[in-house]
Amino acid sequence: MATVHTIAIFAVPGVQLLDVAGPLDVFAEANAQLGKEHYRPLVAGMSAAPIRSSSGARLLPDITIREETDAAIHTLLVAGAPHAPDLDPSSALRRWLTERARRARRYGSICSGAFLLAGCGLLDGRRITTHWSVASRLAEAFPMVEVDADAIYVADGKVRTAAGVTAGLDLALSLVTEDLGREVALRVASQLVMYFKRPGGQMQFSRRGEAMPAGRSALQELQRWVATHLTEDHSVPRLAERMQLSPRHFARLFRTEVGSTPAAWVEAIRVSAARDRLDSGQCAPKQVAADCGFSNVDHLRRAFMQHVGVTPAEYRKRHAAFATDA
Template structure:
């Protein structure tokens, strides 16, 4: 029926990240306001009777309990994440309910690490998805039939919709409102909630993967520490190989084997991570950062930054810097 509100059901497991639930619910509620009528009927689903204790300690009262009588006409099913979602396994009852409702819903998906529950139900195989950057590699390893797009804020693949980490649930909800009600309504929702209609860049601009500890045998770790402390110097493969008393070819093969990436890729990623820290301080302009971190010029820094972070150094400094010019 055309006037029946779309039921948006968000499954909240014990220990759920509160913002994974509250953020999208606020987007759908505001869409009702901006549309001038009840287009959505958001509800929280619990896996068992009683309040759901979130990771922050705040308790949610579910509208629907799995295994109890309730609606059979869910339009969109979303599974919220939790800080320990990668270690949680759904009970058979929860898995059956999620699988059944996902197959019958017009859309289904996850927010943040809620993707692990969908994966455990076999609902991600052969699909493109995203999740929180910190667990993207774990999701890929756990479910090898799934293509994980670690930098994406949200991904649509057929009826499946997945969002990246925590606040990206708002981006996903807004994208769903755009699908349903059009750009004009969703732009008004974004304005009212003081959020981007389309956030620039991906989630990797918030990650800290570049701060990983040195890897490999002790001599390689020593080289990595030395390079990180002298980023402005020339760190070509021949020069690094000479420092290790190895041929360039043997050094490159050894480095990739033990560190997992090529020497050149590691140096560039390390320089980008150092550039991020300087830009976050707010005291350095991009041109100064390029020189401090060993980039040949500002254009080189910009290209590397766009590749690893997804936004320009200038935009990153504006949003993450602690000071201004």
């Protein structure tokens, strides 16, 4: 008799519904492709009460942390929730997650569910990922955890973690690949109309860290002027001259009050402007480079790869479609 793998996704009240439903559909489709039950997906909850998601839809848990059961969980995943970073796991939940993770073949999280595992010490010494918007917060709160803020999903030992929301599908598909091979996973991806391997990382979707005016009012005025005159010379000597300061004093003041060098800030604001133009789908990378103050398209490409993680051409191809459809 073939072994059935129990996949348990733990969900707290307020869970992001797609963190649960997305992976469950991937495992269900794998069963459909095989024509038999290889996975037994379950939803785990704090109690038997319906779990109200952040969207208002309700989930009925199949198992709870209060149940005494010897049923083996092959894979344990913790789904995220908008308030997950602020949750303090109860002693009962800590015991359940720790024991189940220890006994599972693999365990992990989707989106901000990583905070619950980290709060139990289950991610210490591991490389993991989470939603880009809370990655730095997790890294600060749990210094023993290595956080990759750009990865879509990460496998480290028996730990599997996914970035935000839809990345749960990518993680589930990677688990199907581990268990059943590439061909089955390709069929699942085809049926669900999803990438087999999503190109680029999650930072291409992030707008966090974009250059914004900061510091004293005179510096903010300068930054606003730069943002509206992207093609001009924004070297330190020229910007210092505009502020009527020496280049050395200006550079030191800018770094202290803005938190980056003038050159890094100027590059970031140019990349931000380039993203806006590429989002429209109306401009090719070469024209965008000229409009945003890059010396050539290769300069734009290098800066874009550093800040966004994909090339301008790749970004335009994927993101302009959303603007066109909207």
